Amino acid sequence: MSVALNRRQLLRGFAGVGGALAAVSTSAAASEEHPAHPVAPADAIAMLFDNTICTGCRACMPACNEANGLPADSLMSGGIWDMPSDLNSKTKNIIKVYEEPNEPGYAFVKRQCMHCLDPACVSGCPFDALKKNEWGAVTWTGSLCIGCRYCEVACPFDVPKFEWDHWNPKVVKCEFCFDQRLTKGQEPACTAVCPTGAVIFGKRNDLLAKAKNRIDEAPGKYFEQRVYGEHEAGGTQVLYLSNVSFEKIGLPKLASTSLAHYATKVTSVMYKWLTGPILMAGVFGFAIRHNWNRHEAERPDREKKTGFPDQL
Amino acid sequence: MRSPSSQSRDTVGTTLINHWQRGVPVSHERVFTPTLIFFAVLAIIGLTLSFIRFVSPLGPFSGMNDAYAWGIWKTFNVMTLTALGSGPLALGIAAWVFNRQKLHVVMRAALVSGFLFYSTGLIALGFDVGRPWNFYSAIMPWRWNYESAMLEISICMPLYCALFLSFEILPLILERFYYTGNDRTKAMLVRVSPYLRRMYPFMIIGAYVIPLMHQSSLGGLLLLAGTKINPLWQSPCMPLLYLLAAGLCGIGFVTFLLLITCLRYSRALDVGVLIELSNLLSCACLLFLAVRFVDLAWRHQLQTAFSFNKMSFLFFLETSLIAIPAIVLRFKSARETPRTLLKMATLACLGGTLYRFIPTTIAFDPARKASYFPSLPEVLISLGYISLGIVGFGLAVKFFAVLPGDNHDWNHVFRPIGHIALPLKWLRRPSRTSVKEIPAKSKGETPSLVSR
Numbered sequence: 001m002s003v004a005l006n007r008r009q010l011l012r013g014f015a016g017v018g019g020a021l022a023a024v025s026t027s028a029a030a031s032e033e034h035p036a037h038p039v040a041p042a043d044a045i046a047m048l049f050d051n052t053i054c055t056g057c058r059a060c061m062p063a064c065n066e067a068n069g070l071p072a073d074s075l076m077s078g079g080i081w082d083m084p085s086d087l088n089s090k091t092k093n094i095i096k097v098y099e100e101p102n103e104p105g106y107a108f109v110k111r112q113c114m115h116c117l118d119p120a121c122v123s124g125c126p127f128d129a130l131k132k133n134e135w136g137a138v139t140w141t142g143s144l145c146i147g148c149r150y151c152e153v154a155c156p157f158d159v160p161k162f163e164w165d166h167w168n169p170k171v172v173k174c175e176f177c178f179d180q181r182l183t184k185g186q187e188p189a190c191t192a193v194c195p196t197g198a199v200i201f202g203k204r205n206d207l208l209a210k211a212k213n214r215i216d217e218a219p220g221k222y223f224e225q226r227v228y229g230e231h232e233a234g235g236t237q238v239l240y241l242s243n244v245s246f247e248k249i250g251l252p253k254l255a256s257t258s259l260a261h262y263a264t265k266v267t268s269v270m271y272k273w274l275t276g277p278i279l280m281a282g283v284f285g286f287a288i289r290h291n292w293n294r295h296e297a298e299r300p301d302r303e304k305k306t307g308f309p310d311q312l
Numbered sequence: 313m314r315s316p317s318s319q320s321r322d323t324v325g326t327t328l329i330n331h332w333q334r335g336v337p338v339s340h341e342r343v344f345t346p347t348l349i350f351f352a353v354l355a356i357i358g359l360t361l362s363f364i365r366f367v368s369p370l371g372p373f374s375g376m377n378d379a380y381a382w383g384i385w386k387t388f389n390v391m392t393l394t395a396l397g398s399g400p401l402a403l404g405i406a407a408w409v410f411n412r413q414k415l416h417v418v419m420r421a422a423l424v425s426g427f428l429f430y431s432t433g434l435i436a437l438g439f440d441v442g443r444p445w446n447f448y449s450a451i452m453p454w455r456w457n458y459e460s461a462m463l464e465i466s467i468c469m470p471l472y473c474a475l476f477l478s479f480e481i482l483p484l485i486l487e488r489f490y491y492t493g494n495d496r497t498k499a500m501l502v503r504v505s506p507y508l509r510r511m512y513p514f515m516i517i518g519a520y521v522i523p524l525m526h527q528s529s530l531g532g533l534l535l536l537a538g539t540k541i542n543p544l545w546q547s548p549c550m551p552l553l554y555l556l557a558a559g560l561c562g563i564g565f566v567t568f569l570l571l572i573t574c575l576r577y578s579r580a581l582d583v584g585v586l587i588e589l590s591n592l593l594s595c596a597c598l599l600f601l602a603v604r605f606v607d608l609a610w611r612h613q614l615q616t617a618f619s620f621n622k623m624s625f626l627f628f629l630e631t632s633l634i635a636i637p638a639i640v641l642r643f644k645s646a647r648e649t650p651r652t653l654l655k656m657a658t659l660a661c662l663g664g665t666l667y668r669f670i671p672t673t674i675a676f677d678p679a680r681k682a683s684y685f686p687s688l689p690e691v692l693i694s695l696g697y698i699s700l701g702i703v704g705f706g707l708a709v710k711f712f713a714v715l716p717g718d719n720h721d722w723n724h725v726f727r728p729i730g731h732i733a734l735p736l737k738w739l740r741r742p743s744r745t746s747v748k749e750i751p752a753k754s755k756g757e758t759p760s761l762v763s764r
Contacts, residue, residue, distance in 0.1 A: 033459070086680070088378070120536045126463035127449040127456065144449060147442020150462045152381035154536035158679040161378050162442065164371025169442040252679050254539070263535035264459050266548060271458070281521045285514075287409045292513040295413075306719050311334050311420075312483040312512065 033268065034261040038117040038234050045135040045176070046115075046204035047191060048211055050241040051249065052221065054108040054198035056095055060190035064093035064112075067180045067189035070172075087111055089163040092174040093190050098249045107242065109249035110199055112174035112190070113138060113159045114229065115237035116258070121151035121160060123260035129171070130160075136204075136237050137176035145171055156233050156254055176237075204237055211241055234258025332417045332582035335484065336717030338710045341577060343731045348706045351699040358696010361689050362439045370442055374690045379682030380673070384694050387672035389436035391530050392665045393698070394469075395554075397429025398562030399569075400477060401523040406592055408516055414588045417716045421573070422566045423481045424708045428701035430473040436697050437469075461532040468526040476519035483508065484712050491724045527558040534671055540678055542623050544616055545671035549607040554668060556603060560596035560634065561664035567593060567657040570716070571650055573709060579717055581650055590647040590656070597638030597660055600667075601631065626670055633663025707732070 061082060065072065072082035073090040084091040093112040100106070115138050121130045122138060129145035132138055140160075147169055151160040163169035177188040186192065191201035200207070211227045219225070221243060228240035232254045240251060247253055270276035299310050365373050376383040399422030407415040438444055449455040450467055457463050486508075490501045531554025534541055547553070567589045574581055608614050617627050637656035646652045673684065686694070709715050711727055 120538070123457075124460050124462055124533075124536045125457055126460045126466055127446070142443075144446065144455060145443055146446045146449070146466070147444070148462055148466070149381035149442070150460075150533070150536075152378055153533075153540075154538075156538055156540070156679065158379065162381060163369075164377070165369050166371075167367065167369050169369065250680075252539075259536055259538045260459075262538065262548070263461070263532065267461070267529075267532055267551070268459060277521050277525055280524060281517050284405075284409055284520055285517045287411075288513050288517055291408055291411045296509070306333065308334065308719060308724070311487065311713065312509075 032261075034118055034123065034258060034264050036234070036257045036261045037231070038258055040117055040204045040235060040237070041136070042203075042205065043135055044117070044204040044237055045137070045182075045201065046207045046237045046239055047112075047188070047199055047201055048207040048239045048241070049110045049199045050211075050214065051107050051109055051198070052241065052243050053196050054095070054110065055196055056097060056108045057195065058095045059193050059195060060093055060110065060199065061091075061095060063189040063193035064174075065091075067177050068092055068175075087159060087161055089161045089165075089170070089172045091161075092172060096250065098244065100244070100248075107244045107249055108198075109240075109242070109251070110190070111159075111250065112238065113176070114157050114233075115174075115176060116233055117235040117237065118233075118258035118260045120154040120156060120233070120259040120263070123263065124150045124154040126150070133178055135176075135182065137178040137182060138173075139175040139178050140171050140173060142170060147171075154259065156252060156259060158252075204239075207239055211239055214241060231256035234261065330582060330584060331580040331718055332585050332716035333719045334417065334716070334722075335420045335713035336715060336722040337713050337726060338577045338715060339722075339725070339727055341710065343707070343710055343727075345706075348703060351702045351706070354692075354699035355696050355703055358693045358699065361693050361696065362435070365439050365689070365693065370440075373687065375685050375687040376690075377682055377684065379678035379680055380676070380684030382672065383440070383684065383690055384673075384686045385436040385440040385690070388669060389694055389697055390433040390440075390469075391533075391672055392669045393429050394433050394527070394530070395558040395561035395664055395668050396565040396661060397426040397433070398523065398527060398558035399423075399566040400426040400480065400562075401520060401527070402559040402562035402592075402596070403566060404480075404516060405520050408513075409520070412588060412592075414585050417582075418566060418570060418585060418589070420481075420484055420714045421570055421716065422562070423477065424484075424712075424714050425565065425569055425701075425705060426562070427473065427477045427481055428704045430469065430477060432697040432701045434470055434473055435700075436694070437466075439693070461529040461535075464529040465526050465533070468522050468529075472519070472522045472526065476515060476522060479511075479515045480519055484714065488712055488726050492726050492728075523558075524555065528552065528555040530554050530668075537676065540676055541671045542675035542677065543611070543613050544608070544623055544627050545675050547607050547611060549603060550671070553600065553603060553607070556596065556600040557664040557667045560593065560600055561661055561668075563589060563593045563596055564637070564657045564660035564664065567653060568661060569705075571654045571657065573715055577709070577715065579715060582716065583648055585716070586650065586653060587647045590641045590653050593657065593660055594638050594641035597634045597641075597663075600664075601635060601638060604631070623675060626666075626674060630663055630666040630670065633659050633666060637663075 061084075064070070065082065070092065071090050073084040073088060074081060075083075076085055077083035084094055086096075087094055093110065096109050096111060098107045098109065115136055117136070119130070119132060119138050122128075122132050125131070125145075126148065127144045127146065129141050130138060130151055131141070147162070149162055149171075151171060152162060160171050160173045162171055176182060177186075181188055181192075187201040191199050194200070202210075208227060208230060215222050215225050215227070223242050223245055228242065228246045228251055229236040229238055232251075234257060240246065242249055242251075303310055370376060374383050374385075400419070403415050403419060403422045406412045407419060441447070447466070450470075456467075486501055486504075489497055493501070528551035531550035531552070534546070534550055535548070538546070567586070570586075570589075571581070573579070605614075608617055617624055637660040640646045640652065640656050646656070711729065711732075713722070713726075
């Protein structure tokens with residue numbers, strides 16, 4: 001009886017494996033979920049920051065704090081005004097300055113979430129607390145977050161910040177003012193308030209064309225004649241133009257392959273419809289059943305020989 | 313004859329004396345030795361601090377920061393130590409899938425140690441995450457992000473520990489109830505036993521497939537960190553290498569554990585089983601090294617390995633710790649010498665755990681300048697969980713038939729559970745438990761209860 005049951009279950013297992021294999025082979029032709037070089041959808045929004053225009057007035061910082069209800073980070077200023085040293089759990093947006101050693105001149109950079117086309121944080125987040133929303137804004141949902149901080153490990157731009165000093169910690173990052181402004185038809189607080197137009201808001205395709213246009217109009221003005229964020233980590237929805245090296249203003253040198261593609265290219269095949277585990281279970285089950293039946297058949301002999309019941 | 317370092321060869325014939333025939337509880341030792349009390353104190357300190365951590369923010373408590381967002385609770389207690397707890401996986405596959413029947417007798421020690429590594433790791437994980445109350449999403453599949461390695465780990469690890477490992481150690485708990493219980497208990501267990509045996513082969517399939525998934529996913533976690541991890545470690549092969557490291561650590565740790573516990577409790581060794589274990593260990597090490605070097609060559613990183621900087625030094629340390637047992641245990645004389653085997657198993661465990669730990673912290677170079685060193689409470693909590701595991705194992709070998717021993721060493725009498733309260737014996741009247749319940753079976757050994 002038990003053997004028959006085993007065999008039937010085994011057959012069912014093999015049928016499952018066959019079905020899964022067929023499913024994989026048919027879906028292989030379908031579009032990849034994480035292509036190495038993702039293409040921005042037509043409605044993808046973006047920000048373009050041009051540090052040759054930014055005057056470092058930092059008007060975007062209080063505007064961001066106000067829109068997102070963030071407190072002033074006044075630790076460095078002795079409790080007087082907002083003076084964050086970097087992006088942190090009270091700061092979603094910051095203007096930083098880079099000064100060339102032994103040379104006059106300086107360059108500003110605005111840092112916030114890059115809203116990658118294929119974000120590593122979203123791909124790693126276990127319960128979809130971080131997700132890519134409409135128009136490509138990456139937002140965080142507190143009720144789904146378990147606080148594992150995998151997003152901080154995964155983000156190549158060092159953006160998500162964790163409230164280390166809070167018993168109910170949030171993950172704080174720029175969300176493109178999605179709930180605060182985008183869904184109400186307004187542009188993000190930082191681009192809305194920028195007096196010089198150093199950071200502007202628009203469709204990604206338009207802004208990319210605009211940025212390339214600026215490079216063409218002023219050859220030699222911009223570093224490497226290219227737009228940072230066009231290809232970095234598979235492409236981001238925040239684009240940068242800079243007159244100094246991107247690395248100097250704190251934008252990391254990254255390959256053009258999306259990290260989510262790199263991390264899931266093998267596992268997505270192995271775990272597709274749980275093919276790998278089911279196949280493994282089928283192979284193991286076959287061998288285990290064989291060995292188990294032999295073990296059980298030999299059990300009475302063994303028990304008689306030792307005089308003790310068999311131990312599992 | 314009974315000393316662990318003495319030869320276990322049959323002096324007459326060429327056959328080896330088979331000393332490990334079944335699980336036998338340690339019945340001639342006090343329950344609370346000074347060592348056990350020391351670890352129990354460490355465990356209590358760690359657990360107390362954990363509960364303080366539960367009501368306190370993570371920040372002031374630990375050395376973690378936004379650049380090094382994962383501290384030793386995750387990187388050491390979970391990602392590193394569960395490799396040592398992979399004995400049930402590695403030896404179980406060898407025993408049940410590849411039919412290495414000699415290994416059945418050491419499965420209990422592997423299972424109990426693996427269960428303790430996993431459960432203490434999971435406690436560590438529970439206190440490490442910032443918003444543990446949201447973890448109920450784990451039972452709501454529509455909330456799952458199926459492509460996240462973190463999801464795989466946070467679901468499969470508790471499932472494996474709570475269901476599959478617990479099922480596998482159930483026989484050794486029920487066995488105790490059978491021999492100590494009354495007639496009704498016995499009758500009930502006799503009725504239940506065939507059902508357990510029928511489920512067993514199906515449960516062990518899950519018990520091998522699921523850890524294969526999450527042990528490789530622990531390496532898969534680090535793939536998303538991308539260029540933050542030194543190219544000597546960052547590789548698409550990391551999931552496979554993490555799995556192979558778990559295999560070699562699991563085999564190595566069970567060997568190590570059996571040798572030191574048999575030494576401690578004066579059990580005879582079984583050279584046949586030890587040769588089997590050392591052979592497996594050496595093969596696992598060789599397989600790991602082969603994959604490691606092929607991977608480095610494939611990614612053109614061999615010259616990085618030989619650049620003789622800090623990272624290349626770490627690479628050589630880790631690789632040689634695994635290479636030495638791999639080579640030494642190929643020699644028959646080394647396999648048959650328990651002292652050498654103990655050293656080699658220790659080296660393999662160190663090498664495997666180093667491989668698992670280095671990319672999470674030492675070879676992890678975040679985008680901005682930052683440093684991480686665990687704070688004192690962090691270290692104490694981490695040590696507390698390890699001590700909890702040691703205390704658990706120390707109690708398990710005395711109350712359950714975990715350690716392998718001779719058939720004739722034991723007449724199926726278990727130490728009464730009341731012995732756990734023995735440290736309090738000077739506070740109360742003499743125990744009513746009969747001394748005769750634990751007879752001195754082995755030659756020359758005085759039952760400790762008589763002596764006290």
